[in-house]
Amino acid sequence: MRFRFGNKEVDLMLGKVYLRNTEPAEILEIRAKTLQVLEILVANRERVVTKQELLNCVWRDVVVQEQVLVQSIKEIRDLLGPDTIKTFPKLGYRWVIDIDVLSPPAHKSKVHLKWPVISFLVCLIIGCMVYVSINFSTSSRLPKVAFLPIENAMQDTLHDWVPIKGMDQLSQTLRLQSLLQVSEVDDVLLAVERLHRSNLTHEASGPQYFFKLQQALDVNLIVQTRLTGYPQDLQLHYTLHSHLGPQQGVVLAQNVADALTELSHLLAQKYGQTTQITATQYDSAFSNQAFAKGVNAYLQRDYQAAIALFRSALVEQPNMLAARRYLAASLANIYQLEQAIRLLRGSLQIEDSVQSKKEHLRANLMIGYLLINWPQASDRQAELLVAEEYIAKAKQLAQSSQDKLFIAYSYEELGKIKRLQGQFSEATRWLLAALDYHKSFHGRYGQTAALIELARIAIAQNELGEAKRYFAQAMEIANDSKARPNQIWVLLAQADMYRDLNEQSLADTFAKQALEIAHQGDSPQLIARVEAWFAQVPIHTVN
Structure with missing residues (x-):
């Protein structure tokens, strides 16, 4: 500009x-x-x-x-x-x-009619020089890029391949999408290893570290990434380290391949051609950076900071539906339910588009989820009926786009509503249908939520043997993928069952196992969830 x-x-x-x-x-x-x-x-x-x-x-x-x-x-x-x-x-x-x-200055050639031949020759020479300059020096003006290994923050074993293979995929995809020079994976790994052997190990995330790495690799831009979220609902956080300082952003995607391709596309657009940054482009970059920082604060349970950051992002892009959703989740997690639901209902009024359909689906699902898990109305049955309307709309949107994951989520929430209404047969039908969808995914542990709900239905009908069978299935699936959140949900559901049966010793045993797993995962959200169980404080969090 x-x-x-x-x-x-x-x-x-x-x-x-x-x-x-x-x-x-x-x-x-x-x-x-x-x-x-x-x-x-x-x-x-x-x-x-x-x-x-x-x-x-x-x-x-x-x-x-x-x-x-x-x-x-x-x-x-x-x-x-x-x-x-x-x-x-x-x-x-x-x-x-x-x-x-100001717009970029226009360069005009002044031609003296008195010397038309000389002017023509001068223009021809200048044109040739410009052509040669463009064709032979464009690559030298473009930044050279190095991708660091992707930090895998997924709480499972399904994504163990991501750090190096994902780094390699980013490198190859960016080469295909642009003229940018990209450092070889082996060169980056060697440079990182050498720096780690030096006295900069303790500063592996500081500016001095990245400056030294830029020098070692002779690059202008270092891309640092972290993968987190849930299968089919991933976040790829990125930080771009250059002479202008770090810039943050986040890509939301259903799978790793889409996330990596989208990030490569963003980099190709941002650095692959020499264009001036417009105010609109800058606002977008600022909003995405605020959004990325907000998501990080959210994952650390710093909801007040997250709220401020999401609101900052929305100042520049008020229709940024993902930021509105995370803002609503942050508000819900500090029990400002009315504000959260009002914000989500506002999201549903924003004009529909290809990009917003998924967010409209999520907004409907989240409103229903909040009404189910945070009872507010004096007439609970009427509140559940309203929740059912929103979940049914989410189901309709998921089915229209053949989004199997959100079809399964919708079925689970409908099953939960029917359980709370005492309609156990219908609840079981919804949950078994959800299980069928989850079985079609590569990651099996999505089945655990439906199995826990089936166990709760069995408990409500005093069929404790059946409940234990469902819990055993759920834990087997969670253990198979070493999915810590799912292990914790199963253990706490069993702890709830034994506490309701006045078998406090058994309940504490399951809850202590859950707390140990939460500390192993070093997750503030998981630790807070288990500690709330011991304090007998109702806690719900929107993931």
Whole structure:
């Protein structure tokens, strides 16, 4: 982006300020971090940008004092004038000077008619030079990219192949989709190993580490990734390390292959051609970065921070349905149910499209889930009927798109509703149908939720032997894939059964096993869930 005000012209792509009242024009350089602060303020000049937002975006990987931001603001004012940025005490800063956004300058050749032949020859030579420059130096202007091994944060063994094979797939796909140079996997692994042997091991996520890695590999861009989520509902978090500092984002996908292809496509679009960043593109990048940070905060159970980040993302992209969904989940997890449901209902009003159909499906399913698990109304039966309407709509959307996973989820929730209504035969039919869908997936452990519900139906009918059989099946499937969350759900469901039977010793035994598994997985959500069982505090979390 380039813009002008007064006698100054600023090029945010090059990080330069041109003073037009001097002859020749004086050119001033903008320091990298200060440039990032300026980019954010100009792109968001219609609002106040909080200090914390700026610190999180520009100095994400470094523990810094607020003084570094104050210094960057001072540098901007020294370069561009003291009245360009207004300070809002205890809140943040806002760019307040009107600017003229400039389009790329058009280069016109001046032809003197007096010398038409000479002019023609000059133009021909220049054209040839430009052609040669484009064809032979384009690759040198494009950044060289290195992918690090993917961090596998999936709580199962089905994705053990992802770190290296996924890294290789990213490298190969990006080569096919763009002209970008990509480091060989073996070269990256060797460079990482050498750095780990050095004294930088303890700084393996700090800026010094990535700077050294860039030097070792002779690359401009290092891509760090982490895979998390659930089968058929994955998140691929990425951080782009370059001279401009780290930039974050997240890709949502049903499977690993789609996630890797989508990330390669994003990189090819972002770096594969030399185009200037427009304000719209910058807003989108900012929203995706805020969204990615919000998801990270959500996974750490820091719901207040997540709420602030998701709301920041929605300032720039109010129709970002994934951010609305995560915001609703964060609100629900701190028991602000009315706000959560109102937000999800608002998502259903946003114009339907290919991209939003899946989110509309999720919104219907989540509203039904919240009504089932967080009773609010005085008339519980009426509330369950409303929940059933939303789940039925989710089922209809899933069936229309042949989304087997969400068909199974819808069937499970319908089975749960029928169990709560005391209609055990109908509940069993829904759950057995859900099991059939789950059996068609590569990951078997999706079956555990339906098996737990079938066990609860058996308990309600005082068929304890049948309940234990279902629990045994569920645990066998969870153990087979070493899926820690599913192991914990099965153990806590058994603990609930024995506590209801006044067999507290057995109940505690199962719950302690669940707590041990939660600590092994080092998951704040799982640990909190098991600790809530011991405290006898009702806790529900939206995954």
